[in-house]
Amino acid sequence: MKKCNNCGAMMNEDAKFCTNCGAAFTETESNQNIDTSENSNSDSNENQTSQMVQNVSNAVKSVEYDKVAKGYWKYFLMTLKNPSTSFTVTDKINGWIQFVLIAILNSLVSVSILTIMPTTESGIGLFFKLFFVQFIINVAGIGILFIFKNFVQKVSTPFNVVTSQYGGLLSINIILLLIVFISALISPIAMISIIMVGVVLVGIVNVIAFNMYLLNGKNNSKLDNFYVAVLANAVVLIIIAIITRIGMEMMIDQMLPYMFNQYMY
Incomplete structure (x- = not known):
């Protein structure tokens, strides 16, 4: 889905113009929507990776503390x-x-x-x-x-x-x-x-x-x-x-x- 810059209506990715207000979509707007989606996915992947690293770090620390205590x-x-x-x-x-x-x-x-x-x-x-x-x-x-x-x-x-x-x-x-x-x-x-x-x-x-x-x-x-x-x-x-x-x-x-x-x- 992409958003009309003129009226804000949501249209399909392959739409050439807005069915609500008639404004034409440019190729730049389409690419911007795609880039935004890719950035969102990239941020999500980075957050998941960061969380995974943190979980592994906490597990290692727990094992070390347990080893020291024993x-x-x-x-x-x-x-x-x-x-x-x-x-x-x-x-x-x-x-x-x-x-x-x-x-x-x-x-x-x-x-x-x-x-x-x-x-x-x-x-x-x-x-x-x-x-x-x-x-x-x-x-x-x-x-x-x-x-x-x-x-x-x-x-x-x-x-x-x-x-x-x-x-x-x-x-x-x-x-x-x-x-x-x-x-x-x-x-x-x-x-x-x-x-x-x-x-x-x-x-x-x-x-x-x-x-x-x-x-x-x-x-x-x-x-x-x-x-x-x-x-x-x-x-x-x-x-x-x-x-x-x-x-x-x-x-x-x-x-x-x-x-x-x-x-x-």
Whole structure:
């Protein structure tokens, strides 16, 4: 179909003149109508091609994200069960995921505890400040290990690989920080004992992991035993400290009224 430029009526493509107003069609008008139709088809084809490319790109990204997630989950479970297996890790991304998660959890725990203080800044601003500080501390620790490994112990290990190997030794901290965060959400005051135990254990794990990475050698199963033994002893000592404190508080509560009555009367 083509349009009459004089009255706007639609005529067949082979019409020589408009049956409505009698105006004659020129060859140029006919060619313009054909060009418009071809351009419309071309634009449609380009849009379909663009949409197809976008769909393929989204599918590829989805596969990549799924692969990364599965790779990290396998890495996490492996190093959680046997920390020394992290010394065999050669990937360059799982360690960064590990340290980002640790920084996020540390920041969430800190925000949950600090917000009970009325004078403390709260909200997303505090979270990002704590996250930035925590992440910089983690990177500094990785940097120290990288320097010692490469320049002191003469073991050539890329920085990203050091990150993944050292990060694997901290997998248990993900569990501990989750427990502390949930406890802080329930009630920072009522769950203070669990929060204190978790925070202390996180610090102990950091110290153990740092030294394990410096001490790793041919037989790392001994380091696994050392890791578990130190953690077990730390848990026992912390529990004893908590029980002792509770016992002392109960004794003080019972003795104070008696002593008060004795001296007053």
